[in-house]
Amino acid sequence: MTKGGADTHVTILGSGTCVPSLKRSACSVLIETGMAVILIDAGPGTIRRLLRVDKTIFDITHILFSHFHPDHTAELVPLIFATKYPNTDRRQTPLTLIAGKGLTTFLKKLKSVYNNWLDLPSGMLKTIEMDNSQFDSRTFSDFVLETAPVEHNPESIAYRINSYENKSIVYSGDTDFCDSLIQLAHQTDVFICESSHPDHLKVPGHLSPSVAGEIAVRASAGRLILTHFYPECDQADILKECRQAYSGPLALAEDLMRINLK
Numbered sequence: 001m002t003k004g005g006a007d008t009h010v011t012i013l014g015s016g017t018c019v020p021s022l023k024r025s026a027c028s029v030l031i032e033t034g035m036a037v038i039l040i041d042a043g044p045g046t047i048r049r050l051l052r053v054d055k056t057i058f059d060i061t062h063i064l065f066s067h068f069h070p071d072h073t074a075e076l077v078p079l080i081f082a083t084k085y086p087n088t089d090r091r092q093t094p095l096t097l098i099a100g101k102g103l104t105t106f107l108k109k110l111k112s113v114y115n116n117w118l119d120l121p122s123g124m125l126k127t128i129e130m131d132n133s134q135f136d137s138r139t140f141s142d143f144v145l146e147t148a149p150v151e152h153n154p155e156s157i158a159y160r161i162n163s164y165e166n167k168s169i170v171y172s173g174d175t176d177f178c179d180s181l182i183q184l185a186h187q188t189d190v191f192i193c194e195s196s197h198p199d200h201l202k203v204p205g206h207l208s209p210s211v212a213g214e215i216a217v218r219a220s221a222g223r224l225i226l227t228h229f230y231p232e233c234d235q236a237d238i239l240k241e242c243r244q245a246y247s248g249p250l251a252l253a254e255d256l257m258r259i260n261l262k
Ligand SMILES: [Zn+2]
Pocket: 067, 069, 152, 174
């Protein structure tokens, strides 16, 4: 990995779900490390949230999708389409899209609807499919990426970004309790974990505060940030529920919350 560029920063762009909310945009996290400017998930509203933190679509170098549900992916089409305005010269570096198996098919199907409105100049849109049947990894110039299969959709993966300054961020994506996530999050500095519903409303395929806390304990995570809140979470004492399992540093995600890893 190269050394250079910015220190590692994490910004929660969207702490919400598919449910329309002025307070919580759909899922997206911005990670800046070295020269890389990474989005993990890009739910509806992500582009406008980016503008709020003085970033544009042209700054983004990588987009990592945890899975293909619309609240995690739906901003991709407007993002690529907007790249064509006023002309495609504005993007100076290729955009790399990363997801589990099925990314190529997902893009092909989008293209069958939008045709050349999704075309970018040759080489400016790259895709990487991670192996979502097991742990996988890739090394980029500014960070090392590790992935693990999680319990939600067949293509679902959680991400770990290890920065050149030896900081690490783990993002669960949507998931239920699973050992692979515990393993991926082992001793991570920051663990951004979904907590879709309060404990008494927990559903299969999603976590609740105390279960997310249990995963953080087993992983010995340095700091836990809960996110992906359905509206019911804002009516419950999420902190208290999580504290039943986890006593370390803890925060509830808010849109535009910035986390400095130093
Ligand atoms: Zn989902």
